[in-house]
Amino acid sequence: MELRQLKYFIRSAEVLNFTEAANDLFISQSTLSQQIKQLEDELGILLFDRVGKRIRITEAGNLFLTYARQALQDTKDGKQIIEDLKELKTGTLNIGVTYGLSALLTDTIVSFSKLYPQIKITVDFGTSEDLLEKLKIAKIDFVLSFLQLPADDVFVSQVLFDSKLALVVHPSHPVAKEKTIDVKDLQNISLALPAKGFNTRDFLEDAFSKNNINPLVKVELNDINMLLQLVETGNWCTILTMASVKGRPGLQTIPITGIDITREASITWYKDVYRKKAALAFAELIRSQIH
DSSP: OOHHHHHHHHHHHHHSOHHHHHHHHTSOHHHHHHHHHHHHHHHTSOSEEEETTEEEEOHHHHHHHHHHHHHHHHHHHHHHHHHHHHTTSSOEEEEEEOGGGHHHHHHHHHHHHHHOTTSEEEEEEOOHHHHHHHHHTTSSSEEEESOOOOOOSSEEEEEEEEEEEEEEEOTTSGGGGOSOEEGGGGGGSOEEEEOBTBHHHHHHHHHHHHTTOOOOEEEEESOHHHHHHHHTTTSOBEEEEGGGGTTOTTOEEEEEESSOOEEEEEEEEETTSOOOHHHHHHHHHHHHHHO
């Protein structure tokens, strides 16, 4: 069954004349008659009674007419939805993001929603590993993280920007007056850090181990927002990327010297799959806001 057959059938049912219907559809009468016959053969029942040069719709034809019209309308609506998706007039954007990039995400969501108000946005926070698993099964469209992935057959990552890790402190903390902090001095500062398993924590552990540093970790948390709230009390410091504390005017960052701890923020896609136009637009907006 083809859409054109339904179109031919509907017009014939409306005018009850094959010649007139063919003229309206800009096809020959023989073509229209042939297609109607093929449709009837497929359905196994007559849709029209032929009485000389006149036609009359059958009971089966009347019943089928409603569904034929609905099928054509559904197809038209489906095509319109696709066009709207391509023009970013509808659809859902599913974003996976690690906690360290939440501040950057906030500004981008605001800008994106102003540009494309009809796009629904869902945000899934988690660790890099959890989000990659969701990306595999298409629960999210892409992942924003500080995870450095090697090229492979599953994922492809694009670097968005570099951000140095720094000591994050409240102005009331004793070290807040320092311009820089030597990495060895971290052994004497009470720290609250992301829990083990977080990509940033794993990166720090590796860097500390290579430089024989034993930081004074007093608190571990798997919630970055809560972590920053603790730092805002002035009782602890933390180590995060400078991008992670964007939008926190009550905190300040102090560069750490004696070690190179720079992270690359990236956007990760599942390789060789269709990328939504909305996702591409969102990624481009992130880049434009950074530079």
